[in-house]
Each structure stands twice: as C-alpha cells, then as structure tokens.
Amino acid sequence: MADAYQLQNGGGDKKPLLELYVKASGIDSRRIGACLFCQEFWMELYALYEIGVARVEVKTVNVNSEAFKKNFLGAQPPIMIEEDKQYTDNRDIEGRIFHLAKEYNVPLFEKDPAVEKRIESLYRNFKLFVRAKTDFDKGKKDLQVPSDIESLPAAIKIHYNRIVEQLASIDQLLSDRQTRYLLGPSMTEYDCELMPRLHHIRIIGQRLLGFDIPHSLTHLWNYVLTAYRTAAFIESCPADQDILHHYKEQLNLFTNQRETLQSPTKTHTLPETVLDEIKRIGLDRK
Amino acid sequence: MADAYQLQNGGGDKKPLLELYVKASGIDSRRIGACLFCQEFWMELYALYEIGVARVEVKTVNVNSEAFKKNFLGAQPPIMIEEDKQYTDNRDIEGRIFHLAKEYNVPLFEKDPAVEKRIESLYRNFKLFVRAKTDFDKGKKDLQVPSDIESLPAAIKIHYNRIVEQLASIDQLLSDRQTRYLLGPSMTEYDCELMPRLHHIRIIGQRLLGFDIPHSLTHLWNYVLTAYRTAAFIESCPADQDILHHYKEQLNLFTNQRETLQSPTKTHTLPETVLDEIKRIGLDRK
Incomplete structure (x- = not known):
C-alpha cells in the first residue's frame, strides 16, 4: 500500500x-x-x-x-x-x-503576526492567477507556449499584479530583516509554509504560465536559494514533473509524455543574473 | 459545480x-x-x-x-x-x-483536557474495529448478515472491547457531570467533534457490523438524544444511506441498490428500551 x-x-x-x-x-x-x-x-x-x-x-x-x-x-x-x-x-x-x-525547546512555532500577514494570502492569490491565465490560454493556437503577461486582459492582469505586489512585500521584509529565514537564523513553521509555495509558484510559473518571480527581487530570490540549501526542503521536495502534473490534473489540461516519461528533475538553481546579483551584494555569505 | x-x-x-x-x-x-x-x-x-x-x-x-x-x-x-x-x-x-x-464572546472553544482525553482516540479505534470486522466477515457465506460479536476471534474482539470501554468512560463522565453537553449547558467544539462520530459509530455499527452502543450506557444514549435535538447537528447530518455508502466505498464492499435508490432517511431516534430508561430516571427533562 x-x-x-x-x-x-x-x-x-x-x-x-x-x-x-x-x-x-x-x-x-x-x-x-x-x-x-x-x-x-x-x-x-x-x-x-x-x-x-x-x-x-x-x-x-x-x-x-x-x-x-x-x-x-x-x-x-x-x-x-x-x-x-x-x-x-x-x-x-x-x-x-x-x-x-x-x-525540547525547538523554536519552530514562534509567532510573528507581521510575517503571517505578508505570507497568508500569497498562494491563494496565485491559485486565482493560475486558473484565470490557463483558462485564457486555452483559446490560443499553440497551447504549448503560454501567452505573454503583457498581452493579458485587465481582468487577468489584476491577479498578476497582486502576486507581484505580494512577492515584493516579502522581498522588502527580508531586506529589512536581513535574516536567513523569515524570523531569524533558524527555520520556523512560516518557512515550512512559504518555501514549498514559492517553489510551486516558480515551477508552475515557468512551465505553465510564462511567469517568473521578478528578477529584481534579490532578497526573495536569495530566500529561495536558502530553501535550495535547506535539507528539510530538499528532501521533501517533489520533482518538477510531479508538481506540473498535479496542476495539469486539477486544471484538466492535456498531459504529454514529456512529463510522464521524463526522468524526474528538480530545479534547485537560480537564474544566472539573479545569482550574480546575490553574490555581488554578498547576500549569499550571510 | x-x-x-x-x-x-x-x-x-x-x-x-x-x-x-x-x-x-x-x-x-x-x-x-x-x-x-x-x-x-x-x-x-x-x-x-x-x-x-x-x-x-x-x-x-x-x-x-x-x-x-x-x-x-x-x-x-x-x-x-x-x-x-x-x-x-x-x-x-x-x-x-x-x-x-x-x-463575540461565544464559549465555543473552552478547553477541557479531561474531555479531550476521553474522546480523542474513540473514532480512531472505531476505524480499526470496522476494518478488522469487515475483513473477517468477508469470508462468510451470507455477506448481508454481519457475524455475531461473541463469535469473533480474540484479535478482533480486542478492538470491540476497546470501543466499549471508551464509550463507557464517556458515559461515566456524562453521568458525573450531569450536563446536557460535554462541558455544560451549551455546545462546544468537543460536541461538534463527538456527536457526528458517535452517530457514525451507531449507523455503521447497526448496518455493517452487527454492533450497537451498549444499551446500558444510559447517559451516553441521552447525549445522543441531545444531538438529535440540536439544530446544528440535525441540519448538518448526512442520511443513513450516505453514511453507509461512504464506508462501503472506502472498504471496497459491494454497494447494493437498497442504499443508492432508497429515499434518504435519517435515524434520529433511540431504541425504545433505552428511551424508556432515560425517561424513567428523568434525564430527558434536564
């Protein structure tokens, strides 16, 4: 079983x-x-x-x-x-x-209302964006290539804007705090909540939506990098193909053999220019 | 949808x-x-x-x-x-x-560790009993009639005994407290947890297991009666057929047309002798 x-x-x-x-x-x-x-x-x-x-x-x-x-x-x-x-x-x-x-005095459940407020509706809003954009793209000729964000009608772009705003506000919080994890040097339940969701946003954005976390959000990307260097995250992370398959199943989208037959891979690297910027300002050495 | x-x-x-x-x-x-x-x-x-x-x-x-x-x-x-x-x-x-x-000062979430301890593993243990007994009954000739509790092998009877012990301990608590609901005169989250589970135990016991809540547990039965007189419970309660269908589906048991075509009914009455006893000792007037 x-x-x-x-x-x-x-x-x-x-x-x-x-x-x-x-x-x-x-x-x-x-x-x-x-x-x-x-x-x-x-x-x-x-x-x-x-x-x-x-x-x-x-x-x-x-x-x-x-x-x-x-x-x-x-x-x-x-x-x-x-x-x-x-x-x-x-x-x-x-x-x-x-x-x-x-x-055992493990500070896994420390409370922080400011963090809670910033992260709580991010994934919920992302789901609204996924639904609206994939619905819109269903009318397109080439279903394999997602439509450009700029070309979206206002009713869908509103979802996109909301996501970007929220991502920017988390980037700002991380920049203000200058901490490795959301609350400090060690992982808390907030990271266990946010890290997997950010990764889904990234993978689904890339593979289904023609969307990426804005490259200007250096502190947020550095936080994603932290996830990719955290054993608890790496061990528990599904492969890209399995993440994509899950959303396609729910959205009733055509699943092609590229995903089901491919060897599973995990995108745990950053875009090169973003990584360069992180290194330039020394975030990765904190 | x-x-x-x-x-x-x-x-x-x-x-x-x-x-x-x-x-x-x-x-x-x-x-x-x-x-x-x-x-x-x-x-x-x-x-x-x-x-x-x-x-x-x-x-x-x-x-x-x-x-x-x-x-x-x-x-x-x-x-x-x-x-x-x-x-x-x-x-x-x-x-x-x-x-x-x-x-709004609604006392729905008052805490009571004693109550919590008594009710927490009841349904979990009931599930173990359901699984063991229905597995055992699969070997029987007449699948429509559940085997007698007394005839069960010791390994299955242990689950039965545990359920009866737990039901008796909740009966005792209700008898000690002499309250309408678990904590007092008004419903709390503990009742919202226990009432539906007790009702499932009753319906599945009766229709699938040849089991009933022991009739001697008068205070517990009176509590079940309270559920059947509580609007929040009545409104939200599935029909007997829908409860049975759910378990049969999970247990991979044959579903007959008796359940799927029947008009839905809700058993919200007590066995007559139990009701008489409740009236005799005046519990229903509290």
Whole structure:
C-alpha cells in the first residue's frame, strides 16, 4: 500500500517514531506528489529529526488504491502515525509536532503576526492567477507556449499584479530583516509554509504560465536559494514533473509524455543574473 | 459545480458571510456526504449563525468534478470562503471560527483536557474495529448478515472491547457531570467533534457490523438524544444511506441498490428500551 520512501533512524530507541504518509505523484506512486501540506509537515518533522528529537519515516501513498482507502477510511494525506495513534487532521498533526517542539525547546512555532500577514494570502492569490491565465490560454493556437503577461486582459492582469505586489512585500521584509529565514537564523513553521509555495509558484510559473518571480527581487530570490540549501526542503521536495502534473490534473489540461516519461528533475538553481546579483551584494555569505 | 444546499441569511448585512463547501454524497452530489470534518465545522458555523454573529451558506461539492478540481486546485473539503479569502486547511478554518467566536464572546472553544482525553482516540479505534470486522466477515457465506460479536476471534474482539470501554468512560463522565453537553449547558467544539462520530459509530455499527452502543450506557444514549435535538447537528447530518455508502466505498464492499435508490432517511431516534430508561430516571427533562 505504501512505499517506504525514506528511513531515518537516529540511533536512540526512546525517541518517538513518527510516520508521515504523504500523497504520491500521479505519475509514479513511488514518487512524492505535490501536496503542500504534506511537504510542510515533512519539513517540520525533519527539523525535529535533525536535532535528534524524533525518528521519522515518510511513506508515499496512492490515495486511489483500495488498500489506502481501507486503511484510512476516507482520510486524506498528510496522515501521521505514532504508535497506535493516527493523526488524520492537520490540526492534530500540528498539535503533536507543536508539543514535541515545545518539550525540547525547538523554536519552530514562534509567532510573528507581521510575517503571517505578508505570507497568508500569497498562494491563494496565485491559485486565482493560475486558473484565470490557463483558462485564457486555452483559446490560443499553440497551447504549448503560454501567452505573454503583457498581452493579458485587465481582468487577468489584476491577479498578476497582486502576486507581484505580494512577492515584493516579502522581498522588502527580508531586506529589512536581513535574516536567513523569515524570523531569524533558524527555520520556523512560516518557512515550512512559504518555501514549498514559492517553489510551486516558480515551477508552475515557468512551465505553465510564462511567469517568473521578478528578477529584481534579490532578497526573495536569495530566500529561495536558502530553501535550495535547506535539507528539510530538499528532501521533501517533489520533482518538477510531479508538481506540473498535479496542476495539469486539477486544471484538466492535456498531459504529454514529456512529463510522464521524463526522468524526474528538480530545479534547485537560480537564474544566472539573479545569482550574480546575490553574490555581488554578498547576500549569499550571510 | 456546487449545489447550494442551504441559505441562511439572518438579515443584518454587516455580518460576515461564511461559505462552507462540504463533500457531497457519492450517491447523489446534491446530498451531504459523510465527511466528519465538514460536519464538525458546519456545526460550529451553525452555532455562530444561531446567535446572529455570521451569515452562513453551505454548498455540497462533488470532489471528482472538473469544475471543483479547477476551482480549488487539489484542495479537499471542508473549504471555507469569506469574501475573497479561501480557507483550505482545517487549521485555518478553525482559526477563523475561533477568532469570530472570541470576538463575540461565544464559549465555543473552552478547553477541557479531561474531555479531550476521553474522546480523542474513540473514532480512531472505531476505524480499526470496522476494518478488522469487515475483513473477517468477508469470508462468510451470507455477506448481508454481519457475524455475531461473541463469535469473533480474540484479535478482533480486542478492538470491540476497546470501543466499549471508551464509550463507557464517556458515559461515566456524562453521568458525573450531569450536563446536557460535554462541558455544560451549551455546545462546544468537543460536541461538534463527538456527536457526528458517535452517530457514525451507531449507523455503521447497526448496518455493517452487527454492533450497537451498549444499551446500558444510559447517559451516553441521552447525549445522543441531545444531538438529535440540536439544530446544528440535525441540519448538518448526512442520511443513513450516505453514511453507509461512504464506508462501503472506502472498504471496497459491494454497494447494493437498497442504499443508492432508497429515499434518504435519517435515524434520529433511540431504541425504545433505552428511551424508556432515560425517561424513567428523568434525564430527558434536564
């Protein structure tokens, strides 16, 4: 039913063992799918694993398999299991991780309303943009090439503008704070939320929308680079093809063999000019 | 995409309008499906609506429809919408309801660790029992008649015993407290969690497992009766057939026309002897 994706046992046998069931890719059920909540919790669990608080096992599950349905009776990933306890609700999963973090003084759940406000509606607005733009592009001749942003009607451009504004406001916050992660030198739940979403925006922007995070947002790009250098993010990140496949499936777009037969790849590099600018102003050495 | 299930507009136009998208039944997408989180939030929203804090609209959605997938890009019900904000995460939905309740001093989220401990693993254990018993019954000649609890092998009976013990401990708590709801005279989030789960246990027990909540647990049955007299529960409750269909689907059991063609019915009555006992000791007059 579940393919063991990763085994991470850190010696000590008194540590709690947390099993996380994440949604498999629609291309290959042994690969990680593009479920954002799954990646978010995986990153949090990774943080606990890294400092030796817990043992963590992650398994990909095919939600359409009879075995999965029977075992979980209608629950959807992410699902966390600890001994005989099954956590099928995001509130409960987070509650358990929160208590473990608290018990071991891991500053994973520090609160910051300013950060919360900046990031909360970004992905929601991105989804509106994806829907509007792909709908618009369906009328086009060459479906493989997304239409130019500049040529969009005002009703769709409004979504684009909102995304860019929000990305700029996160860039500004990062520039003001001059920190590696959103709250400081170490990763918190806000990063576990934002990093996967930014990566989806980047991959889907590039492959489906003809959109990129503006190259002028150097601090934001540097934050993306931080994600690409954070083990918790890298380990839990689906391949580009699996991310694209997920959106195409939901949008009822034609899936071509380029994605389903390709060897999975992960874009974890930055555009060259952006990387040069980051190096020039020395952000990468912070 | 969504069928408007219910419109509940309480006059005042400054009240926030909260739209809740709940999973439709697999039998008929205009009917409510057996999604426990959906019912839980629906009950909480109903509580806010009842006292005039918010306007609430509930819509059933067919999660397999292209329109749904496109609108929500992979998110699953329950989904709550307020103005242009989409809440697709149980943590966010609860967070919003929590803040509204707090703003208007609605005691919906009072904490009670003793109650939390008693109810937390009940449904999880029930799922283990459902799976083990239906697996066992698959080997039987007459698949329509569930095997007798007494005849079960020890490995399955252990699940049964655990459920009965937990139900008895909730009965004891209700007997000690002598309250209408778990915490007092008014409904809290704990009731929104427990009532739908108890009802599923009852319906699935009766129709699939040959199991009933022990009739000796008078205080627990009286609590079930309270659910059947609580508007928030009644309104949000799926029909028996839709509950049964959900479990059969997950368990990969044969669905017969009895369920799919029957007019939907809701069992909101108690066994006669239990009701007599409740009346005899005067619980129903509290």
